[in-house]
Amino acid sequence: MPEYKAPLRDMRFLIDHVFDFHRHYTALGATDASPDMVNAILEEGARFCENVLAPLNRSGDEEGCHFDNGVVTTPAGFKQAFAQYVEGGWHGLAADPTYGGQGLPGSLGLVISEMVGSSNTSWGMYPGLTHGAMSAIHAHGTPAQKQTYLSKLTAGQWTGTMCLTEAHCGTDLGIIKTRAVPAADGSYAITGSKIFISAGEHDMSDNIIHLVLAKLPEAPAGTKGISLFIVPKFLPDAQGEAGERNGVSCGSIEHKMGIKASATCVLNFDGAKGFLIGEPNKGLNCMFTMMNHARLGTGMQGLCLGEASFQGAIQYANDRLQMRSLTGPKAPEKVADPIIVHPDVRRMLLTMKAFNEGNRALTYFTAQWLDTAHLSPDAGARQEAEDVLAFLTPICKAFMTDTGLEVTNHGMQVFGGHGFIREWGMEQLVRDCRIAPIYEGTNGIQALDLLGRKVLGSQGKLLRGFTRIVHKFCAANAGHPQLASYVAQLNELNQQWGELTVKVGMAAMKNPDEVGAASVDYLMYSGYIILGYLWLRMAVVAQSQIDVGGADADYCRGKLATNEFYFKRLLPRTAAHRAAIAAGSDCLMQLPAELFAL
Structure with a gap:
């Protein structure tokens, strides 16, 4: 089994230099998250994940x-590790002080979640689902x-779940059969069955709090008639x-x-x-509060398992002797x-490195x-953040899990x-990663959410908000002495992004299948x-570190080399995706269903 070591150097590069978490925390009034505190949390979190999980x-x-x-x-x-996790204060790291x-x-909590997921994905499911339940109750509970x-x-005395799926329906929650009948004391009698409930029953906590989707009597049909209920085990x-x-009960x-x-x-x-x-x-x-938390967590599983796999592969590639180099x-x-x-x-190692480090940057971003x-006192800033998150969430979930599986x-x-x-x-690691593109909304559903709801549904507003971020970055770095060609490449793709979206939208007005096809x-x-945008942000910082004689020049040169690989070997995949989008829906839909049979 690969021996996991938390990639603290790469984490600190992002936290300290690329995204400057410390200035970010100060601006939001999160003064407790001092540089010394952050560093101590990283060190202790790494120790727990490496030695216990x-x-x-x-x-x-x-x-x-x-x-x-x-x-x-x-x-x-597992139970003993959870007790250590709780005792160490990790479970409530980013939780509301009002409740202990x-x-x-939350960004600091996600850094710890990365270490947990890389060291033991299965174990991480138990606290992960609980954090999602906490977010839903915090946002919508009385x-x-x-x-x-x-x-x-x-406190970790109780844990939580989310109960959506039923045997006859997965994504189509509008047809759930679980019912909630009002009782005289103001509670509800919940009757039905749910499947695929992660951490639905276990021995790691004293109680399990289920958040359950069910329908009230005479509720409207479809998703407009679904209510959410807290259903404790005890x-x-x-x-x-x-x-x-x-x-x-667990069946x-x-x-x-x-x-x-x-x-x-x-x-x-x-x-x-x-x-x-x-x-x-x-x-x-209400449930989407929990699901959005879970979708980012699921996306991170692609990063986590990819990181563990890379650590094993790089060690093996340096140790395994086979044949001679073609150049002697x-x-x-x-x-x-x-x-x-x-x-x-x-090629394989650099693909792994480029996706892992890029996906880590996407997670922290x-x-x-x-x-x-969650924290800004400025309503406008909060709304901008919500818009960016609405756009990024399906991409984080689907892109990071597909590339993590690769x-x-x-x-x-x-x-x-x-x-x-x-x-x-x-x-x-392959087996553990395979579920990530499936659960918390399959990646096909995430793609429909992105294009249909988030992009076309907002008349392009959410996309434009993000392309402006990229455009400003490209404008600021257009004359970069070493990276200008990559900036120009990114800027061109950023412009094509909007043009391609308009074409898809126009085609969808004539035939709605075009959305699903694209x-x-x-x-x-x-x-x-x-x-590509995030890799260039990292490259700009790495180059500046080299220019000023930074202490970790070799690490920074590695960043620049991986950026070059990404732009020359991976970013060109956009051309194939663009061509597939342009092919439209006819080649998918013209074959009658009965002709798929043998």
């Missing part, structure tokens, strides 16, 4: 979760609900502790390709007592050269906008046949441009 990753995959008559037991060490949290910016649930969730007693068992757990140590449950609600959160029939709006021996004292000398291995949306595949390929063998750990290619096209 990473050693449980393979054993958790081998053992999986155990199911016995409705009781789920997590793999050996430390109140540090004062009494917040007081009852948030302190326990923040009902809080008069003292706010876990009391009487509620009518919710089974799934046997999965990956993330085997994360309990994926079937939950049955049999007249379970639930409490409405938010307004009746507005549950989907590079290690003449050995029987063969290390495979890192071969161009095709370099997005996290800063999240901070602004990265883990490359990592396994670098190992050759050994990559296919379990003991090396590389195949687990959406995935449009999202990937957008993702490559965004990463």
